[in-house]
Amino acid sequence: MPLATADVIGILGDNLRLRKSVLPLSSKVTTRWTEGLGLPRGGETVLYTGMMYQLIPYIEGLVRAVDRLGDSWMGSYTKLGRRVNRLVNISAFMARPSAAERAVYDRVPIDVVHLLRRAGVRFGALYEDDLYSGALAYDLGLDEIVAEHAAKVLAAFRKHGVKQVITIDPHTTTMLRSVYPRILEGYDIGVSSYLEVLTEKGVAGNGHRVRPIDGEVVVHDSCVFARYEGVVDEPRTLLAAAGLTLRDPENAGRQTWCCGGPVESLYPAKAAANAEKRVAQLRAAGDEAVTMCPMCFVNLSSAAGSTMRFRDISEYLREAFAS
């Protein structure tokens, strides 16, 4: 028996309230990507991950664990599971990704650091104060818990003197840019995604060296970037400047088709079915696709198996502009 909707939401909410993330991870795990980069702590402008890329391999592990549980004791005693979770972080025990799986996602913020430096941007990082944005909890309607959590994020920005945040993934971008101003009084933090910053800085121009990538790639737009934040042209501008020939699938740009990821935590079978439909659209347009959201990446890669290759946009851009 799958975990009941209320219990899954309860566990996610408890985790955000008690441990500052829907899936709590140690700061050693969430800050591993910063090692050796020499990023200043805080400052007016910071690169902010919202833990999204770091969380994904653990969420994958958790989904696998919940799948495995099936009719086991926890399936029958989910309320006990929630009670236990309040005392012990059971989700951390259940999700154990390999070092190789973690490295795939840690690589993204590292690539972004090199790209921003190449574009001449000066910025720091918040290390252990780089908190989860609350995106999933907000989507699930846990508004009071998210408002309380958002205040902690803003306190971290104030503590480090942050005025401008550069985000990586679309979910953190929309939370910090469009949701926080509505739920936090006096919120005055400027927020741009690194794709917008790189486009504005003209990373491909201004005499910057480019190592063109010869090839074709199908663009999978993130729903949140395209329809919530209007980020449609920036990834295309950057990928084209990287030398790639871009192909649009049947649904593209503001009409993009969701990867299914948003319902993964509650209804994994529905998420997988939706991802399969999207993969079919993408495969009809080419053999390799680019994503710009970690949830899209994991859902589509998983649905495609070996039939199609997916890469995060940061990987192409790093190769072309900062290798």
Added chain:
Amino acid sequence: MTALVNPGLADELARSDGFDADACMNCGVCSAICPMGVDVEVRRLFRYVLLGMEDKVRAETERVFSCLLCRMCEENCPAGVHIAENVRTLRHHIVRTGFGLGEG
């Protein structure tokens, strides 16, 4: 067959920012293009709210939480309804009143 009607449900939800289910003209574009298809069918959910059929809304919990919030429907809605935010508002209502969750 009986239905538990809460005549104040629509007003209660309308206090939330931007809840505008009453702008829906039930044309069906959202259902036609929804990636989740009949798993969601937001216009039916909105009718239940407008009719105050709270028990029906709760009975459709899986539909409410199956929405991807991807805004494909919203992008194509001829009435410009804030569909995703309406669904999120319904979730907030269910989480608080149905699941007893959500307090900070």
